[in-house]
Amino acid sequence: MxxxxxxxxxxxxxxxxxxxxxxxxxxxxxxxxxxxxxxFLYNKIEKYNxxxxxxxxxxxxxxxxxxxxxxxxxxxxxxxxxxxxxLTGGIIxxxxxxEGMFSFFLESSFLGLFIFxxxxxxxxxxxxxxxxxxxxxxxSGYLIIATHSWxxxxxxxxxxxxxxxxxxxxxxxxxxxxxxxxxxxxxxxxLITASFVVGGIGAFYILNNQHNEFGKIFLKTxxxxxxxxxxLVAFPTGDLVAKNVVKHQPVTFAAMEGIFxxxxxxSEIILIGQPNIQDKKLDNKIAVPNILSFxxxxxxxxxxxxxxxxxxxxxxxxIPGLYYAYHIMVGLGTIFxxxxxxxxxxxxxxxxxxxxxxxWSILFLLPFPYIANTMGWYTAELGRQPWLVYNLxxxxxxxxxxxxxxxxxxTLLGFIGLYLLLGLLFLILVGKIINKGPQLLKD
Numbered sequence: 001m002x003x004x005x006x007x008x009x010x011x012x013x014x015x016x017x018x019x020x021x022x023x024x025x026x027x028x029x030x031x032x033x034x035x036x037x038x039x040f041l042y043n044k045i046e047k048y049n050x051x052x053x054x055x056x057x058x059x060x061x062x063x064x065x066x067x068x069x070x071x072x073x074x075x076x077x078x079x080x081x082x083x084x085x086x087l088t089g090g091i092i093x094x095x096x097x098x099e100g101m102f103s104f105f106l107e108s109s110f111l112g113l114f115i116f117x118x119x120x121x122x123x124x125x126x127x128x129x130x131x132x133x134x135x136x137x138x139x140s141g142y143l144i145i146a147t148h149s150w151x152x153x154x155x156x157x158x159x160x161x162x163x164x165x166x167x168x169x170x171x172x173x174x175x176x177x178x179x180x181x182x183x184x185x186x187x188x189x190x191l192i193t194a195s196f197v198v199g200g201i202g203a204f205y206i207l208n209n210q211h212n213e214f215g216k217i218f219l220k221t222x223x224x225x226x227x228x229x230x231x232l233v234a235f236p237t238g239d240l241v242a243k244n245v246v247k248h249q250p251v252t253f254a255a256m257e258g259i260f261x262x263x264x265x266x267s268e269i270i271l272i273g274q275p276n277i278q279d280k281k282l283d284n285k286i287a288v289p290n291i292l293s294f295x296x297x298x299x300x301x302x303x304x305x306x307x308x309x310x311x312x313x314x315x316x317x318x319i320p321g322l323y324y325a326y327h328i329m330v331g332l333g334t335i336f337x338x339x340x341x342x343x344x345x346x347x348x349x350x351x352x353x354x355x356x357x358x359x360w361s362i363l364f365l366l367p368f369p370y371i372a373n374t375m376g377w378y379t380a381e382l383g384r385q386p387w388l389v390y391n392l393x394x395x396x397x398x399x400x401x402x403x404x405x406x407x408x409x410x411t412l413l414g415f416i417g418l419y420l421l422l423g424l425l426f427l428i429l430v431g432k433i434i435n436k437g438p439q440l441l442k443d
Contacts, residue, residue: 007408008080008399013381014412015073017374018419022066024373027141027187028194029059030134032225037127047438049123051217052130054438055198056114058430059133063111065426069419080408084388084398090166091157092147095173099143107136138187145183146173152380153178153248154389165389178248181240182380188232189376192336193369195226200366201434203359211437216353222362223347227340234333239295245383246296249390251310252383255319256326257292258282259306266290267304270327275320280307317385325378332372339365 036052039045077085110132118126150157156172157165167173199222205215246253254260258270260280269292273285293302307315316322339361346352353359384390388398 003405004403004408005396005399007405007412008403009395011080011408011412011415012073012076015069015076015415015419017377018423019066019069019073020374020377021370022062022069023137023141024190024193024370025197026059026062026066027137028191028229029055029062029197030130030137031191032194032198032221033059034127034130034134035221035225037123037130041123041127047213047217050438051214053118054214054433056111056130057433060111060115061426061429061433063107065422067108068422072415079403080400081398082400082403084393087163087393087398088165088389090164091150091173094167094170095143095147095150099140099147103136103139103143105136107133107140110136141187141190142183145186146176146179148380149176149178149182151389152182152384153244154392159392165392178244181237181244185233185237185241185376188229188237189369189373191229192226192233193373195222195229196336196362196366196369198222199226200363203363204434205437206353207356207359207363214438219352219359219362220347223340223343223352226336227344230333230336230340234337238333243296246304249383250305251307251314252316252322254305254307254310255316255322256379256383257304258285258323259292259304261308262303262306264303266293266299266301267296268292269295275323277319316383318382322379322382325375325382329372329375329379332368332375336365336369336372 033052033055036048036055040048040052110129113121113129114126114133117129121129150173153176154165155176156167156169158168159165198218202215202218202220202222205211206219242253245256257267258273258275259267260282266289268287268289270282271286271288273282273287276283290300293304294300296302296304307319339358343352343358343362346355346358386395387393388395
């Protein structure tokens with residue numbers, strides 16, 4: 001049973017991690033594409049229209065990969081997690097069906113019109129189709145995170161005698177206090193990814209003295225959007241998410257922050273340290289006194305409960321993994337803020353395009369928002385374990401009892417091989433689009 005559950009979790013973790021590499025770019029990129037198209041309508045500079053069409057090509061390729069890699073996850077609800085689907089399908093089925101029926105079809109329908117319909121529609125209606133693609137992608141994220149939020153903080157439900165969850169308050173799904181902070185945090189995080197991709201490609205063009213005019217547009221846009229979103233992902237959205245965790249999942253918060261013992265007179269914030277589960281302490285820690293209490297409660301001496309205050313069976317299953325995922329996310333976010341702040345300063349000084357170490361840094365950091373986003377999701381999911389529905393349904397009770405560990409491992413290996421080929425194909429196709437450059441997309 002333990003092997004079966006382990007492979008079930010590994011398969012879903014792998015497929016959803018690979019899948020989310022694509023939506024996190026499309027959601028943020030859709031807003032930047034709308035910006036480029038709107039900029040063209042405002043000032044009639046053709047380069048912005050070419051920029052919008054260039055990035056929509058990359059958006060479309062990402063969207064296709066997201067669809068291909070997302071479908072297997074839907075089937076896993078019926079294979080590996082059939083019991084979870086049987087017990088909670090009356091609730092999570094509501095939001096997942098809405099995501100498929102409304103936002104996915106909205107996004108995919110108008111994506112085709114945006115790519116192929118500019119001459120037919122004219123520029124104003126073409127802008128509307130781009131805006132509807134953006135709306136569909138962000139609505140899709142909202143409905144998926146509504147599902148996730150219910151699993152983190154279940155509301156509006158009742159449990160029948162047969163153990164099934166049914167919805168008794170539809171509005172509660174969308175007024176869940178967990179939902180809005182998580183959604184906004186996720187969306188600005190996806191905008192960071194898109195900003196670094198756009199800015200990174202701009203830096204690449206400038207460093208290679210290739211498509212310089214577009215490189216400057218991309219770099220400037222990526223730096224400005226990236227700096228704003230990197231601030232917003234920390235405050236207020238990240239702050240609100242953390243306050244939700246400390247309020248509704250205090251044991252998870254203690255594990256995230258590496259707090260083993262409740263500290264009197266205020267809790268320190270850990271900069272560096274390694275969790276020692278056996279001795280229940282952090283090894284080699286570097287910390288700043290009282291900062292965590294102030295950030296959490298705006299009081300220097302506020303008490304934050306440590307893991308010693310909770311029963312061991314309430315602990316997250318993988319405390320070191322949770323701790324490191326959270327600190328990697330926060331650490332990368334801090335680096336993003338610092339670098340992009342300096343880049344914005346150089347932009348205002350009109351020296352950004354000549355400051356090569358900033359260009360190289362932005363290009364080098366292009367993959368790291370993907371890592372930060374992934375670590376953010378790992379923080380949320382590892383923090384919820386051992387529960388599928390927090391404090392109500394354990395992960396072990398949601399797995400399919402008839403799917404063997406051998407079958408799951410076999411299909412996991414198949415997914416790894418297939419996704420490796422898909423990833424290589426994706427990189428080759430994107431590389432060709434980038435190498436050709438925006439101006440070659442003119443009619």
